[in-house]
Amino acid sequence: MRLLVVEDDRDLNRQLVSALEDAGYAVDKAFDGEEGHFLGDTEPYDGVILDMGLPRIDGIRVLEKWRRDGRRMPVLILTARDRWSEKVQGFDAGADDYVTKPFHMEEVLARLRALLRRAAGHATSELTCGPVLLDTRSSRVVVDGSAVRLTSHEYRLLAYLMHHQGRVVSRTELVEHLYDQDFDRDSNTIEVFVGRLRKKLGVEIIQTVRGLGYIAAPPEPPSKR
Ligand code: CA
Numbered sequence: 001m002r003l004l005v006v007e008d009d010r011d012l013n014r015q016l017v018s019a020l021e022d023a024g025y026a027v028d029k030a031f032d033g034e035e036g037h038f039l040g041d042t043e044p045y046d047g048v049i050l051d052m053g054l055p056r057i058d059g060i061r062v063l064e065k066w067r068r069d070g071r072r073m074p075v076l077i078l079t080a081r082d083r084w085s086e087k088v089q090g091f092d093a094g095a096d097d098y099v100t101k102p103f104h105m106e107e108v109l110a111r112l113r114a115l116l117r118r119a120a121g122h123a124t125s126e127l128t129c130g131p132v133l134l135d136t137r138s139s140r141v142v143v144d145g146s147a148v149r150l151t152s153h154e155y156r157l158l159a160y161l162m163h164h165q166g167r168v169v170s171r172t173e174l175v176e177h178l179y180d181q182d183f184d185r186d187s188n189t190i191e192v193f194v195g196r197l198r199k200k201l202g203v204e205i206i207q208t209v210r211g212l213g214y215i216a217a218p219p220e221p222p223s224k225r
Pocket of ligand 1: 007008009051052053054
């Protein structure tokens with residue numbers, strides 16, 4: 001999952017980015033409304049954290065422009081505590097949720113998880129695919145009851161495929177949603193990560209669809225083979 005943080009307070013921006021990266025997301029950042037709007041308009045983010053008070057273009061205008069241009073990614077807005085009207089304006093402009101400042105990082109992370117899973121059509125924070133269970137709260141993966149240790153890239157890949165279970169996901173889409181802007185994308189091919197992931201999981205839940213990409217689906221029962 002790849003996220004965008006638009007926040008002009010440098011310290012807060014850094015704290016958000018580092019907490020999100022620790023939680024296993026690929027994260028891009030912007031420090032004003034113009035840069036933020038441009039990135040959200042041109043890159044395929046799975047979710048955005050958008051401050052309302054921003055230099056150059058304010059958060060409400062950024063959000064309105066995205067929605068007017070058909071950008072539908074989930075957006076969590078950051079509002080000042082005493083400004084109830086910002087929340088109303090934010091929702092009317094197309095926000096999906098809000099957190100008031102100052103906030104606890106855990107709340108931001110929990111609200112984001114909820115937004116991401118709802119956007120993908122899931123009701124709970126635990127995703128399952130056959131014997132594989134992925135807990136988006138702890139970023140832990142369990143197969144048949146045993147924990148599997150994954151690197152952050154492997155986890156991201158599995159989480160993305162499991163959020164979009166049953167749908168073919170192209171390599172291009174994976175590259176766009178797993179890496180941040182600054183990542184050297186050429187050096188790490190998706191095929192290599194898929195191979196490692198299959199080996200670690202030990203069950204066949206990631207299938208290659210020749211020429212199209214990959215799909216996560218429960219293994220077929222033996223009787224159907
Ligand atoms: Ca601000």
